Amino acid sequence: MESKIRIGIVGYGNLGKGAVAAIRQTTDLELVAIFTRREPESLNLDDSSIQVAHISDAADYKDKIDVMLLCGGSAHDLPEQTPHFASLFNTVDSFDTHAKIPEFYKAVNEVAVKHNTTAIISVGWDPGLFSINRVMADAILPNGENYTFWGKGLSQGHSDAVRRVEGVKNGVQYTIPADAAIEKVRSGQNPELTTAEKHRRVCYIVPDEGADQAALENEIKTMPNYFADYDTEVNFITEEELKRDHSKAPHGGFVIRGGNTGDGNKQIFEFSLKLDSNPEFTASVLVAYARAAHRLSQEKQYGAKTVYDVAPGYISPRSAEELRKDFL
Amino acid sequence: MESKIRIGIVGYGNLGKGAVAAIRQTTDLELVAIFTRREPESLNLDDSSIQVAHISDAADYKDKIDVMLLCGGSAHDLPEQTPHFASLFNTVDSFDTHAKIPEFYKAVNEVAVKHNTTAIISVGWDPGLFSINRVMADAILPNGENYTFWGKGLSQGHSDAVRRVEGVKNGVQYTIPADAAIEKVRSGQNPELTTAEKHRRVCYIVPDEGADQAALENEIKTMPNYFADYDTEVNFITEEELKRDHSKAPHGGFVIRGGNTGDGNKQIFEFSLKLDSNPEFTASVLVAYARAAHRLSQEKQYGAKTVYDVAPGYISPRSAEELRKDFL
Numbered sequence: 001m002e003s004k005i006r007i008g009i010v011g012y013g014n015l016g017k018g019a020v021a022a023i024r025q026t027t028d029l030e031l032v033a034i035f036t037r038r039e040p041e042s043l044n045l046d047d048s049s050i051q052v053a054h055i056s057d058a059a060d061y062k063d064k065i066d067v068m069l070l071c072g073g074s075a076h077d078l079p080e081q082t083p084h085f086a087s088l089f090n091t092v093d094s095f096d097t098h099a100k101i102p103e104f105y106k107a108v109n110e111v112a113v114k115h116n117t118t119a120i121i122s123v124g125w126d127p128g129l130f131s132i133n134r135v136m137a138d139a140i141l142p143n144g145e146n147y148t149f150w151g152k153g154l155s156q157g158h159s160d161a162v163r164r165v166e167g168v169k170n171g172v173q174y175t176i177p178a179d180a181a182i183e184k185v186r187s188g189q190n191p192e193l194t195t196a197e198k199h200r201r202v203c204y205i206v207p208d209e210g211a212d213q214a215a216l217e218n219e220i221k222t223m224p225n226y227f228a229d230y231d232t233e234v235n236f237i238t239e240e241e242l243k244r245d246h247s248k249a250p251h252g253g254f255v256i257r258g259g260n261t262g263d264g265n266k267q268i269f270e271f272s273l274k275l276d277s278n279p280e281f282t283a284s285v286l287v288a289y290a291r292a293a294h295r296l297s298q299e300k301q302y303g304a305k306t307v308y309d310v311a312p313g314y315i316s317p318r319s320a321e322e323l324r325k326d327f328l
Numbered sequence: 329m330e331s332k333i334r335i336g337i338v339g340y341g342n343l344g345k346g347a348v349a350a351i352r353q354t355t356d357l358e359l360v361a362i363f364t365r366r367e368p369e370s371l372n373l374d375d376s377s378i379q380v381a382h383i384s385d386a387a388d389y390k391d392k393i394d395v396m397l398l399c400g401g402s403a404h405d406l407p408e409q410t411p412h413f414a415s416l417f418n419t420v421d422s423f424d425t426h427a428k429i430p431e432f433y434k435a436v437n438e439v440a441v442k443h444n445t446t447a448i449i450s451v452g453w454d455p456g457l458f459s460i461n462r463v464m465a466d467a468i469l470p471n472g473e474n475y476t477f478w479g480k481g482l483s484q485g486h487s488d489a490v491r492r493v494e495g496v497k498n499g500v501q502y503t504i505p506a507d508a509a510i511e512k513v514r515s516g517q518n519p520e521l522t523t524a525e526k527h528r529r530v531c532y533i534v535p536d537e538g539a540d541q542a543a544l545e546n547e548i549k550t551m552p553n554y555f556a557d558y559d560t561e562v563n564f565i566t567e568e569e570l571k572r573d574h575s576k577a578p579h580g581g582f583v584i585r586g587g588n589t590g591d592g593n594k595q596i597f598e599f600s601l602k603l604d605s606n607p608e609f610t611a612s613v614l615v616a617y618a619r620a621a622h623r624l625s626q627e628k629q630y631g632a633k634t635v636y637d638v639a640p641g642y643i644s645p646r647s648a649e650e651l652r653k654d655f656l
Contacts (some may be wrong), residue, residue, distance in 0.1 A: 018589070056529070079435075139643045139644040141614050252596075261608040270600045271461075271600075274514070275596060277595070283589075306656060310639055311636060311637050311639045313463065325429070327432050
């Protein structure tokens, strides 16, 4: 039997927890250790066989780990962590600050090339699977238009914004793709659509006792940047309802390209995800790409890579023969 | 300016015509010649700048063509043509006899390895894009189930079957995914479904004058293998209506995987195509993969390849920098 690919995880927030769960579902990957900035003893894992170490001790694991999954955030953690860990390990991260990807790529690539490691950056679903579909659709149907819709999804930034409103005790905001816009795109009309036309916003608010609900609703709906340009719906619920019905982190979305071939034949290309748990799915994508990081590294394909550089077969646990026979 | 990738096309049926149209939409590919078994003069191209040559003269073009698109059929043409042309050129074909792919791969691989060419086999949408999505979904969500639905699509085999019925003058058959089955799959229930439960069949029939329509309908609906197991609908129309409304070759379908992560969170992964013209879309996929065949060959990655071996960036006309900056 072939030996398993040895995985480490840096960071034990929602994404790191999702990675632990995703590795458990595989038969070809083995979780060696989780690295944290907290006191390792404080992590309270339900599985005592999982080793927990302080992040500053990671270098000691250089020969015990094939791929390190970097499960920190894009704002503060990954810009430091990916270059650091890519000097020691093959890595996979989910860096998702779109505007900063070119400079992030450059910084990581320099380190990875120098240290003969493979670092796959910006993995997940957007950036990630959505990116793949945008590029493939564009390559296959050059005469066309790409559309990306997000949701139904819990938006952290917009939820924070409603919770900052005076008189709001608690609340969440969902971004929801506008059905009319999706139908227009699916029909191949290639319409011009603003982000506001593509999405609507639905809030579930727990008001402070005695708050003026009509005034709250108006204040939210007219909030500049966040809601004013959107079709916004405000619902008032109790704290119990919020806890019961809105404590998951669902997300998803659509990438649709409408293209024309020949004498104007319409061709619609669509990819979509409907996710009960955004962090668990993102972690599952990272875990699958760990196989690719390991394999590319064995082929001496060092440096920073993106999902565009990874052949689909490389993320599968199955052999090329099995894929050709049973999946092609 | 970089020089264009020089393309040849073998076979000028619907797929070959689609390839001509697809190449026209690109700026990085150049059509050098079409090769046919017919008299080259008989082809009647609307563009006199396109060279047409007899298939037996293809070897003369060895240094003038970077990638040969093989647009013949899977039953009789490709099993002969791909091994032959792979001894001379990099090739892309759409071999789609699923059960015979392993032996086809082996035969093509031997030739391509021996002659230092790159032959990407079984390209299109199924096999092709659907295959990629089946494998990626399976790799990312190991605890789940894949479903493939075909249609709405014109089925050649079933159209032939209804036309063979005595009393039928002309007709077509569409395979249509069953909405109820799709909804069940999209809800993440991972139901067990037979092909008959996943699809229904709709026929448009031009009856012979004076034919007994009720008897025809009954004969079609009870035809073993083709219709008896399916929810089948039979509509009677005129020859004019057939010509007006049913002369295109639409197709498409869905690949859906319902998977579970963590403590039973449902994750739905879906890819779909809605195509006005099946051959034009398939040809567009072949044309995009010509870029990959050329690039893999330049990297000396010789032998038979499938879509599983091709990184998404390799089919794009855009640079890696542009993809990272604008599409990731």
